[in-house]
Amino acid sequence: MLSEFDLIKQYFDRPAGTGPQRAALGIGDDCALLAPAPGMQMAISSDMLVEGRHFFAGEDPCRLGHKSLAVNLSDLAAMGARPLGFTLALALPAADRDWLDGFSRGLFALADTHDCQLIGGDTTKGPLNICITVFGAVPPGRALRRDAARPGDDIWVSGTLGDARLALAGLRGEVALDADALATAGQRMHLPTPRVALGVALAEGGLARAAIDISDGLVGDLGHILARSGVGATLDVDALPAGLVLARQEQRLRRAFTAAGGDDYELCFTADAARRDEIVAAGAGCGTAVTRVGRIDGAGGLRLVDAAGVALDLALAGFDHFA
């Protein structure tokens, strides 16, 4: 029998000297103690993952450990903040050793890559639910806020879009994919890569203005930047970089899944046109492709156009949990 305290000790409270040590006090007290470096602001974000909603029942626990933290690190990336640490609150139907072993391995592998320390949390019995709150550091005035886009800015996206949504369509039988294609696209769905280095380079270098991570689909997420910034935008749907597998699908699917696929965890950001070369260089420095896909307008909402500049009406919308 694995008690609540043994569970924490065995799977989450790592021996001294293992993993990043960023907090003045970590797991095991009423609170953790953590301070950003003098003069830095702390960036804070929470994401909750629910079984049957954000992942299928029976999902591989190692992949789930990775993804649970990845979606949170992606929020830090979208702010341009360097990871410091995170808390993990976990509701589990039972204390299953195999599940805990896989989950903690996936979680810590990604955490260590980003020098991000698990500093505390909560463990309880209940329907499977994973809630992570992540902490990062960003210099004052440098955070990539949603309200900072200006007319004339370029719109950029990192990496490629749509393979995660294509994998979901494949699993649901909406699109026929062979096993190799499903496996390749599935990597993007199950093991997203938070673009932390790129976000930090864009913020600390003062290269970008506004940014958001693409979790609910580009059109919906870019819409948040437009609303907060009080601007419009023109988006060249055919310029959107499709994922490896999606790039081989028909145009209708490519357009729909790059523009509004969801679960991409790439960055969408805006920047002054004078910074183009530096942005391409920053992307190359992080090993992350960056693609210019549109521009910010003074008003007019979000207009989707094709490669020839002709307006498209794709009837796309971002994801809404209660729609």
Next chain:
Amino acid sequence: MLSEFDLIKQYFDRPAGTGPQRAALGIGDDCALLAPAPGMQMAISSDMLVEGRHFFAGEDPCRLGHKSLAVNLSDLAAMGARPLGFTLALALPAADRDWLDGFSRGLFALADTHDCQLIGGDTTKGPLNICITVFGAVPPGRALRRDAARPGDDIWVSGTLGDARLALAGLRGEVALDADALATAGQRMHLPTPRVALGVALAEGGLARAAIDISDGLVGDLGHILARSGVGATLDVDALPAGLVLARQEQRLRRAFTAAGGDDYELCFTADAARRDEIVAAGAGCGTAVTRVGRIDGAGGLRLVDAAGVALDLALAGFDHFA
């Protein structure tokens, strides 16, 4: 139909000028931005509340909003940290306006009392689950850590113990309580008071050494201080201050529910015997009674004694979610 974004806007993203404004950036971006005052450490804690586990299905949403934040503020209190802000991640079966109205009222009433700002979070569909992460500020070296108790220290508790557990026994029909008694004891179960002012006074005044909040029962929670500090303790069970209603019950129940009731959210702390007068004055300054209930020993685990100093064997244990 209430969309995810409308839900946040209507119930949680309060108009500018309403409530505390402590963050450089609050709800509505990928991350919130929050920094403690220069030179202060940030104290961080997460608690997750699951329906059917931490509260009954159908629980009054206003009380639930209060309690969800109260249990987190209690962790700040146990560290001696001043509240700054919190994130709220919420899984809801449906976007129910009445529930959201009640929950947000209870939540913000307590948050405003403690000048604690809701700075972000997440909203999703799923079995009812409330996960709050709370942030406070504490001067370096002043936090009331579990590992700081020393042999010879007095052991103190704040307020009274056991009425929350008595109310649970009443609701379960294990103990016969009349309606008035159940209502009075039930206040302690449903609307716990986090001892924030006392915790801050003890920490900032350097009055206490170790502290913990009593959520799983005094014996279990004090046990964490003993384990972390490498010390033992002698606890005078008959000195434990029983709640108003519990004080009228028989000795066996008084002893069991004060020593190991759970859900009290009082503070247990240790302090040098030279600080007794200052501690009593600090409690009086906060309007919170403090009672000396034992002493820290060099070793020997936790020994329970009666008023005459005779050893008791009550076979008590702290709460364990997976036991």
